Amino acid sequence: MNTLSSHVLDTTSGKPVEGMALTLTCPDGQIHTGITDADGRFKQWPQSSFEAGTYHLRFHCREYLTNTHGKSFYPHIDIAFELEENGGHYHVPLLISPFGFSSYRGS
Template sequence: MNSLSSHVLDTTTGRPAANMALELTLPNGIKIAGKTNEDGRCKDWGDTVFDAGIYCMRFKCKAYLEALHGESFYPFVDIHFEIKENGGHYHVPLLISPFGFSSYRGS
């Protein structure tokens, strides 16, 4: 059974990005709202079953970045990724600052 989590870190402050809104789009187009916790993590997607397919995780970073840093070049960051059949756990981290971001497949 597949599972999915995310972690957002603010590289400007070196701290987790707490309370950032997320939106996960499933392969069938259904959208699920999420939010990072105080440690910048999100793994609560309700009772979602993560079948094989292409997903998109949208990190709604503008409000977070403007509140902490006064500005944001990015209103949001979309990360598209593929979940394979019986692929196990998928972790999608985001490193963010007002003018840059990076991601990779975590563990």
């Protein structure tokens, strides 16, 4: 069984990003949306388990970065990743600033 969560942190302010919209596209083409909570986290996807395959997670960051820092080089950030059969919990964090980002498989 696979589960999925995400977390967005602003590396300029050192704070979590509340209210950022997320769009998840599943291997079968289903699309799910969500919004980060006050701690910058999101894990309430409509499906409780995710099959193996390639997923695309879009972070809609322009509005947040423009409102918070006055500029955003990125209108959105797309992260493609693969889930394995019975891979367990997958956590996809995003560290952002107006002109840079990074991500990794978290725990």
